[in-house]
Amino acid sequence: MDRHVRRAHRRQRVLKTVAVLPALATLGNLVCGLGAVYLCMLSVQAQGTDLHRVTFGSARINSLLPTFLAIAAYLLIAAMAFDAIDGRLARFTRRTTEFGAQLDSLADVVSFGVAPAVLVLCIAHPGNVMELSGPARTYWRAEWVMAATFVCCAALRLARFNVENDEDEAAHMGFRGLPTPGAACALIGLVILHQDLLKDFAPPAASRLLELLMPPFAMVLGLLMVSRIRYVHLVNTVLRGRRPFRQVVVILIVILVGLLVQFQLTVALAAAAYAFSGPVGAAVRRIKALGAPPAGLDLAAAESSAGNFLPGSESTKLPREDEQSRSAI
Numbered sequence: 001m002d003r004h005v006r007r008a009h010r011r012q013r014v015l016k017t018v019a020v021l022p023a024l025a026t027l028g029n030l031v032c033g034l035g036a037v038y039l040c041m042l043s044v045q046a047q048g049t050d051l052h053r054v055t056f057g058s059a060r061i062n063s064l065l066p067t068f069l070a071i072a073a074y075l076l077i078a079a080m081a082f083d084a085i086d087g088r089l090a091r092f093t094r095r096t097t098e099f100g101a102q103l104d105s106l107a108d109v110v111s112f113g114v115a116p117a118v119l120v121l122c123i124a125h126p127g128n129v130m131e132l133s134g135p136a137r138t139y140w141r142a143e144w145v146m147a148a149t150f151v152c153c154a155a156l157r158l159a160r161f162n163v164e165n166d167e168d169e170a171a172h173m174g175f176r177g178l179p180t181p182g183a184a185c186a187l188i189g190l191v192i193l194h195q196d197l198l199k200d201f202a203p204p205a206a207s208r209l210l211e212l213l214m215p216p217f218a219m220v221l222g223l224l225m226v227s228r229i230r231y232v233h234l235v236n237t238v239l240r241g242r243r244p245f246r247q248v249v250v251i252l253i254v255i256l257v258g259l260l261v262q263f264q265l266t267v268a269l270a271a272a273a274y275a276f277s278g279p280v281g282a283a284v285r286r287i288k289a290l291g292a293p294p295a296g297l298d299l300a301a302a303e304s305s306a307g308n309f310l311p312g313s314e315s316t317k318l319p320r321e322d323e324q325s326r327s328a329i
Contacts (some may be wrong), residue, residue, distance in 0.1 A: 022093065022315040025086035026104050032079035033111030039072035041119045051198055064263075066199040069122060072115070073191045079111040080181050099164065105158040112184035113154030117147040119191050120214045143215040150187075153222030154180045160226075175231045178224040178275060182231070186221055186275040188248055189268035196264040221275060 043050065046068060055062040055071070065071045086104060090096045124143045157180055164176070194210045258266035 022086045022090035022100055023103065025082045025089055026100065026107050029079045029082035029086065029104075029111050030107035032075045032082065033107065033115045034089055035070035036079075036111070037073045037118050038114040039068045039075065040115075040122045041073075043068035043122055046257060063199070067118060067195050069191060070195040072119060073188045073195070074186050076115055076119075076184060079107075079115075080185065083108065083111070083181060101162055105162055106157055108180050109151075109155050111157075112180040116184045116187040117218065118149045118216050120150075120187060122146050123191060123194055124211055124215055146215040146219040150183070150218040150222040151223045154183065157225040177227050177229060178221065178231055178278060180225060182271070182274055183221040183225050186217055186271040187214070189264075190217065190269035193264045193268040224275065224278065227278075231274075231278045231281050234274070262315045 053066045062236050065074065083104070086100075087096075090100055120242075121143065125140055160177070171329055190210055190213075194207055194214075197207045197210070255266070255270070
């Protein structure tokens, strides 16, 4: 008996120790977000000179992390990894609490709201903004408003998720509105692609086009976050849903080939595709709903056709002229 009691107490101590892991993962998410903001400050201070330095003295690492902003973008990807595991750790240790949910949202505001917006502002105008004048200064102010819209919408999206969240794992197969990690990933993909173009000394028009598109793109992503458009939960859909084996193999091959051939471009396109999958899916469903006949009309047509051809039914009704003549008699 004492052995069973000691074993139960030992198990409780282990669970109490393991229950700290979800909070540590959430704090890891927050620290990654803070590190990304700090690297943005270093990028502004470097004024482009970091592009000509070899990162950590390694050419291979420099191919992925050519600048401070690229390092900040990958730090936010690490924040997404922490955000993906903290909830599962909490459910694994049976320590899902309201405190953990609120802490997770606070960390997400920094990592997936503030940090991506700061990245966008650093890329949009990397130089001294005090030297801008005329239309350029006006557009710089508009860019700041667009980035602020993204941050505000991220905070609203997280607050709404806390209110509407259901602890049942089966209810997490989809979202109402673009998730904040998905919106942040769409911006991070563009940042990684932009820094890769700078590293390869691509034509200035390509990088400048991305610089101009990022602030409006951030505002669109913010509006998608607070919308009611349906989005699938990629992790739960892939792990819990069932797909044909051939389809899974084809998707994996396409993704792996894309990542090996052009990693940055594949990440940017995949993240943007998920961000716009909601509006495209909603438009397709709307078109199908408009093209389909009303349900009531289908039911009436089915009943009339069944009545005309079933034996013993009222299919022997007289034509309209015969009915009128009988009523006259």
